[in-house]
Amino acid sequence: MKITFVFVPLVFLLACSSCRGQSRLDQTSKEHGHTHYPSFSEVAAHKLIFPSKVPDRIIVNLTEDSAHSFAVNWRTDQQMSVGYVEVANETHGPDFLLEGNRRRIKATTQIFENENTRDQEPLVKGAYHAALVKGLQPGTTYVYRVGDGSEEDATWSEWFQLETPGTDDNAPFSFIYFGDAQNDVKSMWSRVVRKSYKMMPNVDFMLHAGDLINHSEANVEWGEWFHAGGYIHATVPSIMTPGNHEYTKGKLSALWRPQFNLPLNGPSGPTKETCYAIDYKNMKLVSIDAISLQRDEDSRMAQVKWLDSVLANNTKKWTTLTMHYPIFSTAKGRNNKKLRESLLPLINKYGVDLVLQGHDHTYARGAATNQKDGMNLFEDTGTVYAVSVSGPKMYESQDQEWMERRGEFTQLFQIITVNSDTITYQAYTPLGSLYDAFDLVKDQSGKKKLINREPEIPERFKRDFMKEK
Numbered sequence: 001m002k003i004t005f006v007f008v009p010l011v012f013l014l015a016c017s018s019c020r021g022q023s024r025l026d027q028t029s030k031e032h033g034h035t036h037y038p039s040f041s042e043v044a045a046h047k048l049i050f051p052s053k054v055p056d057r058i059i060v061n062l063t064e065d066s067a068h069s070f071a072v073n074w075r076t077d078q079q080m081s082v083g084y085v086e087v088a089n090e091t092h093g094p095d096f097l098l099e100g101n102r103r104r105i106k107a108t109t110q111i112f113e114n115e116n117t118r119d120q121e122p123l124v125k126g127a128y129h130a131a132l133v134k135g136l137q138p139g140t141t142y143v144y145r146v147g148d149g150s151e152e153d154a155t156w157s158e159w160f161q162l163e164t165p166g167t168d169d170n171a172p173f174s175f176i177y178f179g180d181a182q183n184d185v186k187s188m189w190s191r192v193v194r195k196s197y198k199m200m201p202n203v204d205f206m207l208h209a210g211d212l213i214n215h216s217e218a219n220v221e222w223g224e225w226f227h228a229g230g231y232i233h234a235t236v237p238s239i240m241t242p243g244n245h246e247y248t249k250g251k252l253s254a255l256w257r258p259q260f261n262l263p264l265n266g267p268s269g270p271t272k273e274t275c276y277a278i279d280y281k282n283m284k285l286v287s288i289d290a291i292s293l294q295r296d297e298d299s300r301m302a303q304v305k306w307l308d309s310v311l312a313n314n315t316k317k318w319t320t321l322t323m324h325y326p327i328f329s330t331a332k333g334r335n336n337k338k339l340r341e342s343l344l345p346l347i348n349k350y351g352v353d354l355v356l357q358g359h360d361h362t363y364a365r366g367a368a369t370n371q372k373d374g375m376n377l378f379e380d381t382g383t384v385y386a387v388s389v390s391g392p393k394m395y396e397s398q399d400q401e402w403m404e405r406r407g408e409f410t411q412l413f414q415i416i417t418v419n420s421d422t423i424t425y426q427a428y429t430p431l432g433s434l435y436d437a438f439d440l441v442k443d444q445s446g447k448k449k450l451i452n453r454e455p456e457i458p459e460r461f462k463r464d465f466m467k468e469k
């Protein structure tokens with residue numbers, strides 16, 4: 001009798017829990033119009049993957065003219081087939097809501113679906129909305145929200161604040177550079193991006209040097225990236241260059257162009273929204289699609305030709321390139337020969353100041369003044385190269401000639417402040433400790449002096465934390 005008493009409720013409980021699981025699954029299937037969920041139970045992060053009527057994955061990108069415009073993208077479910085941005089000058093109170101104070105811009109909406117079979121993710125049907133908000137005043141704080149245009153607040157985002165840069169090109173500005181986030185983005189990258197924002201809430205923009213996620217088509221991973229950044233992505237404009245993990249078999253993630261709104265001023269061909277240039281105050285910023293360049297000869301020739309002409313016509317005092325693969329790797333045997341051979345001559349010819357990269361899952365910063373033939377390429381400080389990592393995936397590196405500072409097993413973000421004659425670069429850990437810092441000072445003639453600053457913590461190496469296998 002005792003056995004029966006225990007057994008029956010157990011069977012009942014198991015049956016019920018499987019019932020509940022099934023009905024939840026059926027309900028979701030119906031809602032999203034799916035016929036199959038091969039391993040839906042493994043997709044734990046429902047809200048990170050499926051859109052709803054309410055905008056999510058809201059992100060502001062820098063435009064070619066950020067003093068007068070910003071680009072914003074977001075996602076909803078497919079029932080929301082139109083999208084609008086409302087924008088107003090920010091006010092002390094709710095006065096910006098009053099009649100005549102806001103204007104509305106219609107977005108371009110793309111009905112889109114993606115199924116990441118590689119990770120057995122279910123089909124995700126979404127509507128991606130993209131808008132370019134133009135006609136803004138420089139140096140002004142705006143509020144904006146995105147939604148479906150209805151009178152009800154329920155299907156709009158909250159109002160986000162955003163400040164346009166002023167027109168004084170010599171006024172200082174700051175940006176934060178992140179190496180690969182890539183893995184455990186919700187779990188482990190979130191604290192990095194959040195700490196960076198906490199340390200520099202007035203930052204002007206953020207720069208992501210590729211491998212934002214691990215599997216290019218993984219909707220859950222993109223959901224994690226947007227979740228980790230939360231309202232920061234909607235408040236601080238960003239730019240990003242693709243990494244090899246944004247590609248699968250030579251194909252850029254199908255989500256890249258729908259979810260970002262990056263300048264279209266790059267070379268014609270396959271690098272639309274991955275290779276482009278932005279003028280920001282006294283800096284020229286260029287994203288090179290290193291993956292496409294390394295793999296595809298036509299793309300390589302097109303990007304090199306385009307970069308040559310962009311840099312030849314560059315009137316900005318400072319020039320920064322970002323690309324995912326490093327010109328000089330932190331690990332021996334990881335060099336990207338085609339990339340280096342095609343870009344280094346231009347970097348040297350035009351005296352590029354900073355090259356911000358990722359991919360190696362370690363940290364290093366240095367200048368290529370000591371080539372393998374022992375020659376100094378420049379009389380003064382040349383280009384400063386940095387490789388960084390913001391996510392938790394960690395490799396090892398080897399000490400090499402070009403490096404001034406090196407690190408492993410450390411998640412980092414870099415706050416870079418640009419003045420008319422000085423770039424101040426500071427790499428921080430998630431604890432806010434200064435891991436690396438320098439000033440790059442440029443005189444009237446264009447000569448540069450590098451001043452290394454004292455870090456707060458010693459160099460860290462993976463071997464100190466992980467036992468040899």
Ligand SMILES: [Fe+2]
Nearest residue numbers: 211243244359
């Ligand atoms: Fe990579």
